[in-house]
Amino acid sequence: MAKTPMAVTFPKKTPAPVKTVTVSGPARDFSTQSYIPEVIRGVSVSMQHFFSNWKDMLRGERPDPVTQRLDRGITTISYPEQKRPYPERFRGLHRLTVRDNGDPRCVACLCCSTACPAQCIYIEAGEYPEGDPRRGHERFPVKFVIDELRCIFCGYCVEACPCDAIRMDTGVHPVPYDSRDQFIYKKDLLMSFADRSGDRRDHNPRHEAGDPTHPGLDREHKH
């Protein structure tokens, strides 16, 4: 059974008369408009407080906030000169690891830029030149650019990398610069960073096709 809406009527209230108060503003004479007497009055109030506080401190009636905290065991450090030790897995600035011969370990697979939620990695893949033993087997990044301003330091690129080519173990946290283009880190800069022990290589060495250490068991090598 469908409900019929109740027919209710509410008596309309007559609105209360609006109470108005007339407020007079400051006088619009020259001394008010020029602000000068008001500024002098304001500064004089500040100076009164300054001198009275100083007087209190000299008398010993009011403690110095800095010395007070020093007595309690200070927890602040002088940041740029002093630095806290970062934890072992701190995600610092990226670095591109290098092979023993100084080439980038990166093979430009674009897994990192695919995983990157901030889309801050730009890579252009290239092939080794004619005559190089790696030609054809391997690719390398012609360009590898990280926009550190866009980067959110999530570490997904490190997780995604199948070659241990990108790491965030430099222990350096991103440096502030005064212009935006300085945050665009290119391949050579990224390859120049080392981990905290000063090693620029990756931690997962592999025998590459074309390396002299590669097992190379094939018919040509008398399998």
Next chain:
Amino acid sequence: MPTFTYDGHEIPFEQGESIIAAAARAGHEIPHYCWHPGLSAPANCRMCLVEILPKAGTRAVMLDIVELDQSTGKYCNIQKPKLQPACQMSAAEGIEVKGDSSEHVVEARKGVQEFLLLNHPVDCPICDQSGECKLQDYWLDHGQFQKRMRDEPVHKPKAVSFGPTIVYDAERCVMCTRCIRFMDEVAKDPVLEMRERGNLNEVMVAPGKQLEGHYTFMTEHVCPVGALTTKDFRFKARVWFLRSAKSVCQGCATGCNTHLDFDPRFNRAYRYRPRDNMAVNKYWMCDDGMLTYKRAQDGRIIEPRVEGGVTTLPKALATVAALLSGVPKESVAFVLSAQHSLEDNWVLRQIAMIQFGSNSFYFTAAPDGYADNILLHKDKNSNTRGVRDLVSDAKPLGSLQADIRAGRVKHVIALGGDTPNGAKDAAELQGAKIIVVAAHESALTQAASVVLPATSWAEQSGIYVNAKGMQQKAEKALEPQGESKPAWQHLADVARALGFEPSWSKLKHIRVSLEADTPSTANATDVAMPAAIARGV
């Protein structure tokens, strides 16, 4: 239509059709590497094994095998049914086929997958197939095991150049022989063969030969793994960044259906893939066509030009209006293009007929080229038939040049496109003021007073009529580059600049009018399901 059941689904089939083809047509993919709907079935990858239940009252063919009992650590004799390759087994009325629902099939697929990956280098990071690789897909679907072999895998030749277009990696190869069969059966150029056996098996080119000709890209296209890669696409892009648009090849009058793969981030086309259409190109495309994707970027006109100098669109249109105001209507000629879409040509024809009352139509077309009886057509234009449908008596460029020499034509409004003699044609056009709406540089744009930048086929939707008279629609893939706009919009602007308000402002208005106007069979597309599934498209 007779039917059989596959995992409980009723699958209709035609007489003589294989189980895998019938199932694929009905939308059920049986995993496979070596089977391809356009090629013969060698049944050598063993991935499509299925269990066919015996007829009621008969015994199944059982195999005596020895299996390790994990709990006791002892081998024991058991029996398992003999599985059949679905690619070679013809479907028969009423048979009951089990795939995913059979534990033996599931085990067999996993085993086959493990064997195929035994010596695989797993160099997915540097492999171009990564992202569209059947080894990756089927490992996820039917494998999901860890590698058990602890020995160094067998190493085989990598990055072997098979010819000017194709590179071969024997370590990634699963020996499905699709490439070999393609060259034998479709390209009729049997230069590929296999050598050795077992884990030393590899594909090779016949000694003293190269993998070359007009259909080499298709060997890469049929390769289900990353063994064959094209030198053109190599290391250029990762496939998971690419999006595809359904396009039509602009290489010749065959009008092969294609997927145009492009990266929307860079607004750049990277490759073509054939789109299956049994009525046109079946599953294939030629090399020349596969490379025509480059015309989306190469030789483009992206800025308006007046007398060779770059200018803005309003200024170019003002120049057009100044050039054409007050000229006698019979001295204006109209040049259609066999390389522009039907819509562009129709708009030019409408302007000519309505605004100028003209019937003086010419057309430009690229010169004839190599033809064969597989796909390549000698007419190297995508829309010659479309121009013929619109204006059956359009005259070739030669007679325009003659008319200009004779002084009968003083002004030309043209759509761009290649001309029969290339750049040499420009000198013969000097006598007239030419306004050309073009996407690519050509003799016409060299000789032109005003050039308006049109979008290429990749940047606008358009209808192209192939040599068989089928209207085929190419979808828009890229965003227009620079100042370019679809040619029909430029032509409408030209008409407005001359004081004529066209009745069309959208592509759909033009298409409605076109339907009444052209005799070609509309949109004759017949997409073959099996191959669409075969390649996961």
